[in-house]
Amino acid sequence: MDAKQAKLDDLKQKIIDDEVTPELAKTATQLVFGDGNPDAELVFIGEAPGKNEDLKGVPFVGAAGKFLDEMLEMIDLKRQDIYITNIVKYRPPGNRDPLPDEKSAFLPYLESQLEVIQPVLVVTLGRHSLNCFLPDLSISQVHGQPKRYKGRVYLPLFHPAAALYNGSMRQTLIDDFESIPHITSKIKLS
Ligand code: URA
Secondary structure, eight states, X not given: OOHHHHHHHHHHHXXXXXXXXXXXXXXXXXXXXXXXXXXXXXXXXXXXOOHHHHHHTSSSOSHHHHHHHHHHHHTTOOGGGSEEEESSOSOOGGGOOOOHHHHXXXXXXXXXXXXXXXXXXXXXXXXXXXXXXXXXXXXXXXXXXXXXXXXXXXXXXXXXXXXXXXXXXXXXXXXHHHTHHHHHHHHHHO
């Protein structure tokens, strides 16, 4: 097995052993750890699993995930080319927003996930994901602009679920998404 995959499997088990957010674990079907290629240059980070993700154990498999797949195709990428995960790894009951305590409980594990994968670019989806790493930035002001912080580059994007049924946000997200290949090659040259 891929050495990175083995480390990610250990990390997944550690979340279970450490009993992170036991209340959420109780109401969720299962842990939704992450999916895709551990050697990816791009890591996408969403908010938390929804109903479909909770049932399947895979992030972004519902309507937002389908839209994400369509945007990946626009830049000639597939799920197998990227890695995708969420900040919070159990479904919050009724799809409520994750609580600050829940986000901070998972942050060290998310950091470890990124440390294993070592992506060129971290794409944050939505404000929760952006503000986990860069708390002072506002998504409406910085979307589409790569931000370098503590040795990593982040690209803040709107969340595909928020943009799905909002015409102008949808187009903005598509435009920002289409800039990913250019941003990635610029980082690799720098
Ligand atoms: N929204 C998210 O933020 N994550 C998922 O996995 C699905 C929908």
